[in-house]
Amino acid sequence: MSAPNLSQQSNNVPLGVTLMIATTIVFALQDGISRHLASEYNTMMVVMIRYWFFAAFVIALAARARGGLRAAIRTSQPAIQITRGLLLATEICVAVFGFTLLGLIESHAVFACYPLLIAALSGPxxxxxxxxxxxxxIAVGFVGVLIILQPGFGVFDPAAIIPLVSAIMFAVYGLLNRYAARRDTTATSFFYTGTVGAVLMTGIxxxxxxxxxxxxxxxMITLCITGVLGHWLLIRCYEAAEASAVQPFAYFQLVFASLLGLLVFGETLRDNVAIGTAIIVAAGLFTLWRERVKS
Structure with missing residues (x-):
């Protein structure tokens, strides 16, 4: 059993913010491509092919690194690493399915609450x-979510719950990234993210x-490339800074994905979605301001 690798942890907020913004750009592009492909082909197949490329990349990367595959596989917390991989693969399937039903704008409007979920769960x-x-x-942000979902007004679309489930799963995944980084290197986390997800998605x-x-x-090839780059940036982001400090900047993904929805897919922005999203983003920006005050 290896000793805890605490050297991976830091709290470099400017670096963490830069990495988060880069992550949101890559993820928005990835979501747009996923929406297109999943509209034409089965979601499970699309995610599976993406994970094949992802797994091949992380295995090749680990083989070339110092210590080879043995070093990448070595972890004192295998349950956490495997859970991370399974959770992310499942979350991706849920999110992409939501894109095909609701579109990018409304899916991301609800999904935007995940940074607040991370801020809430970063304590316990x-x-x-x-x-x-x-x-x-956090409470104000969830008022924004309710405005978007509009429960009790007219006919509630059960599909609107899909991005909320996706947000909860992704929030837990983000926190597990931070937790895993206390003992394992980026290379180890990256290896398990790719290989565990590939095994699960191939079986399905x-x-x-x-x-x-x-x-x-x-x-599909472009989607594979953005998938690898995006998750590498996210892992590095949570190593660089505390989760609660960088999360407000995750809202940039909503902006970039909404632009794709409007300009590429011809989606529309409803009033309740715009109002609810503004409330969620304002709540997230407030948490950033509090972080700066504390610092």
Whole structure:
């Protein structure tokens, strides 16, 4: 059993913010491509192919690094690493399915609450301090979610719950990244993210195989590349700074994904979605301001 690798931890907020913004750009592009492909092919197959590329990349990367595959596999917390991999793969399937039903704008409007979920859970899971002001911001943010979902008004669309489930799963995944980084290196976390997800998705997705047209293979390759880059940036982000400090900047993904929805997919922005999203983002920005005051 290896000793805890605490050298991976730091609290470099400017670096963490930069990495988070870069992550949101890559993830928004990835979501747009996923929406296109999952509209034409089975979601499980699309995610499976993406994970094949992801797994091949992390295995090749680990083999070339010092210590090789043995060093990448070595962990004192295998349950955490395997859980991370399974959770992310499942969350991706849920999120992409939501894109096909609701579109990018409304899916991301609800999904935008995940940074507030991370801020709320960073105390009990990671031991980071969460004061009453941040709890108030979290409560206000969830009022925004309710405005978007509009429960009790007209006919409630059950599909709107899908991005909320995705947000909860992704929040837990983000916190597990931070937790895992207390003992394991980025290389180890990255290895388990790719390989565990690939095993799960191959076991499921192979049953949903469909022939893919030539041009869509180009989109598939692009999706694979953005998938690798995005999750590498996210792991590095949580190593660089506390989760509660960088989360407000995750809202940039909502902006970039909404632009894609409007300009590429012809989606519309409803009034309640705009108002609810503004409330959620304002609550997140307040948590950033409190972080700066505390610092």
């Amino acid at each position: 899971i990671l031991g980071e301090k969460v004061g009453w002001r941040r709890w108030s911001a 997705g192979i049953w949903f195989w469909q022939p893919m047209a030539g041009p869509d293979w180009l989109w």
